[in-house]
Amino acid sequence: MRICLRLHTPGIFDSGWAPKVIEALRLQGEVEAVVTGTTGITAMIDAGMEGEVKAVREKWSDLLLAEKKVPDYAVTASHSVDQERLKAEGFHISKKYPGLMLVGIDTNCRVVVPWVRGTEGFAARLAKDLGVALGTTQDYGKTHWGDQDREYRRVLAAAPGEWLLIDGRVVGRVRSKDVVVIATKGEVTGIMGADLKGDGLEKLGRVSLKDAKISSLKTLRGPVAKRRGREVPKGGKIALIDHSGYAVYEYLGMGLAGAVTVGDDTTAVVGDILYRYGIPVVGLTDGDPDGLVSGELYAPGSMSLRVIGDDEFGIAVREEVFGGKLVIEGDFEEVKWRVAELSFSRRQLRYMVYP
Numbered sequence: 097m098r099i100c101l102r103l104h105t106p107g108i109f110d111s112g113w114a115p116k117v118i119e120a121l122r123l124q125g126e127v128e129a130v131v132t133g134t135t136g137i138t139a140m141i142d143a144g145m146e147g148e149v150k151a152v153r154e155k156w157s158d159l160l161l162a163e164k165k166v167p168d169y170a171v172t173a174s175h176s177v178d179q180e181r182l183k184a185e186g187f188h189i190s191k192k193y194p195g196l197m198l199v200g201i202d203t204n205c206r207v208v209v210p211w212v213r214g215t216e217g218f219a220a221r222l223a224k225d226l227g228v229a230l231g232t233t234q235d236y237g238k239t240h241w242g243d244q245d246r247e248y249r250r251v252l253a254a255a256p257g258e259w260l261l262i263d264g265r266v267v268g269r270v271r272s273k274d275v276v277v278i279a280t281k282g283e284v285t286g287i288m289g290a291d292l293k294g295d296g297l298e299k300l301g302r303v304s305l306k307d308a309k310i311s312s313l314k315t316l317r318g319p320v321a322k323r324r325g326r327e328v329p330k331g332g333k334i335a336l337i338d339h340s341g342y343a344v345y346e347y348l349g350m351g352l353a354g355a356v357t358v359g360d361d362t363t364a365v366v367g368d369i370l371y372r373y374g375i376p377v378v379g380l381t382d383g384d385p386d387g388l389v390s391g392e393l394y395a396p397g398s399m400s401l402r403v404i405g406d407d408e409f410g411i412a413v414r415e416e417v418f419g420g421k422l423v424i425e426g427d428f429e430e431v432k433w434r435v436a437e438l439s440f441s442r443r444q445l446r447y448m449v450y451p
Contacts, residue, residue: 097125100167102132102156103149104185106139106317107175113203114140117173118148120225124218125168132156134341135316138369142324153342155309157193166195169218173201177255183234184252186211190233200231207231240306249305251275251289251312258312259386260290263303265339266361266386267296270312279305294384299407316365316388323393325372328352334431335423338410341365347423348373354397354428356417356435358410360385363400367451368392378432379451380413380439382406399432400449401439409444 099121108114114129121127129149131140137151152159160170172189176182182202190198190211198211199219206228210219223230239250254260254275260268262277262284272289279285282302331351337343338358344366347355355370356378357363363379368389370377376397382405403409417434418424424431439445 097169098167099125099127099169099171100160101127101129102170102172103129103140104132104136104156104172104174105176106135108173108203109136109139109143109145110318110321111175111203112143113173113175114143114145115148116226117201117203120222121171123225124221128167130156130159134344134365134369137345139317141326141372142320142322144324146326151345157189157196160193160196168197169199169215170196171199171201171222173203175204176202177204178253179205179207179231180253182207182209182231184236187234187236187252188239201226201228203228209233245280247279247305249277249279249308249310251277251310254289254312258314259388260287260310260312262300262310263308265296265300266293266388267300268292275312277305277310279303293386313388315390319391323368323372325374328373332425332427333423334426334428336410336414336418336421337362337366338414341369343422344369348375350423353426354378354431356380356413356431358406358413360406361388364389364392367394367398371395376428376432378435380406380410380435383446394451397428397432398451399436400451401436402446402449403439403444404446405444409439409442412438412442412444 103114118129130152131149140149182200186200197215199215200209208219208223209231210216241248254270256271258270259266260270268290270290275289277287284297328348329351332353333350335347335355337355339362352375354376357366358380360381363381367377371393374395376395379400413435
């Protein structure tokens with residue numbers, strides 16, 4: 097029996113449940129364990145599970161269907177604040193990919209949910225082996241619909257006070273459990289039940305509202321007990337990482353000497369990851385963090401430039417320092433001070449911080 101397991105969210109690793117889930121599933125068949133997302137991959141590395149879990153970039157559901165043979169069972173395991181997260185995720189995946197024999201696990205809520213008819217026995221055995229309860233599915237009804245030029249998407253499992261993300265970009269803060277995103281001709285034009293964040297919608301660009309990944313959360317990851325790196329090639333490459341934290345793992349394999357990061361939260365996420373490898377960053381921030389990251393650490397030699405507009409200045413850095421590229425060869429100290437001088441000459445610099 098072939099089982100594909102997705103370990104979803106950092107908490108499944110930080111709580112110590114990831115190896116327990118893998119062990120329980122191995123009692124029933126051959127297990128392929130994967131993890132997606134920047135913080136999930138980082139938590140997996142911190143837990144020292146590179147030999148057990150494969151990091152993948154694509155969506156888990158797309159990965160499953162791209163395989164030559166769909167697994168006998170697809171299992172998604174998370175460590176969420178409540179069962180609504182698990183049920184919302186399972187509902188979306190089961191509706192979009194009805195051919196998957198899908199089972200959900202939430203180790204914080206201690207429950208296993210059989211999402212598809214025919215998975216009940218498998219789920220019951222898994223729940224027994226894990227020492228948790230067997231849960232039930234939930235039908236949320238229609239979550240996407242259209243009306244002439246407009247389309248609507250109801251957001252599941254949103255809680256007041258959380259940040260609302262569309263395709264990884266923060267667009268607002270949730271104020272009601274009933275959140276509906278509205279789009280006109282491919283552009284998000286409004287959100288019911290949430291307070292919009294500045295120019296969050298403008299930065300979002302065109303999206304497929306039906307297929308977009310929409311989620312809400314308070315923080316990307318809780319307190320980190322132990323940060324752990326691994327051996328990576330050493331080299332002289334310097335990367336420009338603009339609101340795309342995942343790219344850091346691609347660049348690490350190239351031989352990274354340092355990075356220039358654009359955005360408050362991107363700087364915190366990437367800086368903390370590269371701290372594990374002793375690789376410094378130059379962070380371009382404008383003092384408008386979303387609070388998705390806290391307690392981050394930076395490698396010696398790092399510097400944060402507080403500028404008037406990090407997006408606009410990031411474009412200038414790409415053109416004038418990186419020559420329009422995202423990766424260049426060079427001396428990090430030289431690049432760091434070129435970026436600092438550019439911020440001064442363009443009258444963008446407010447002040448420098450050495451974290």
